[in-house]
Amino acid sequence: MSALAGRSALVTGGGTGLGADLARGLAAAGAEVWIAGRTEARLSEVAESAPRIHPVVADVTDEASVAAMFDRVGAAEIVIANAGASESAPLARTGLEAWERMLSVNLTGVFLTFREAVRRLGKTPGWGRLIAVASTAGLKGYPYVSAYSAAKHGVVGLVRSTALELARTGATANALCPGFLDTEMTERSVANIAEKTGMSAEDARAGLEAMSPQRRLIRPAEVTAAALWLCGPGSEGITGQAIAIAGGEA
Secondary structure (H helix, E strand, O other): OOOOOOOEEEEEOOOOHHHHHHHHHHHHOOOEEEEEEOOHHHHHHHHOOOOOEEEEEOOOOOHHHHHHHHHHHOOOOEEEEOOOOOOOEOHHHOOHHHHHHHHHHHHHHHHHHHHHHHHHHOOOOOOEEEEEEOOHHHOOOOOOEHHHHHHHHHHHHHHHHHHHHOOOOOEEEEEEEEOOEOOHHHHHHHHHHHHHHOOOHHHHHHHHHOOOOOOOOEOHHHHHHHHHHHHOOOOOOOOOOEEEEOOOOO
């Protein structure tokens, strides 16, 4: 594939799970891809797994680190704000520190990444793709993840506002909202549920699968395919959207 040949891309949270799959998919489509994250070893492992993938250590919650990341990468034409984390607790037992952690990585990280991307897009006018990886938790509520859900709802709002600001520039901004993904993050959620409830890991996983009408977890490749569609020809009018990839979950 060479649909993105000559394009440059940045994927935050690119050292594991969905971020790694996104990076490999963009590289396979011909793009030069930079992956960012806090753990150099994980980034290097992904970079060595496919051509045209380059690592850059960065913390998306830190303003100076994000600026330095773009100094290293340059004016990336495709920017996927994928870095994120999840924690769960009943609202009454959600501490302020947990609340701030969830907003910091899941919302402020997207804001800082998008803001710097927009500043740099001005140097290469006419085309650009900003994509935030949100969640179905950005479209609806779930119990025990109030902080995470609030952050992801914020991401959807940020995307919609950004899209309107970019509407006449040739750049688009969209959010991809997957349901529970078959990744390491969900495995940690399964382990957490099993620990707190006493159920088996198999039953905990089945409970998450049952939230989808298709009774399965979403594969990272499905989200990557949607991202590639948003970066491909014919997607120019798709902007300001929150696209659910969730097996029909409403």
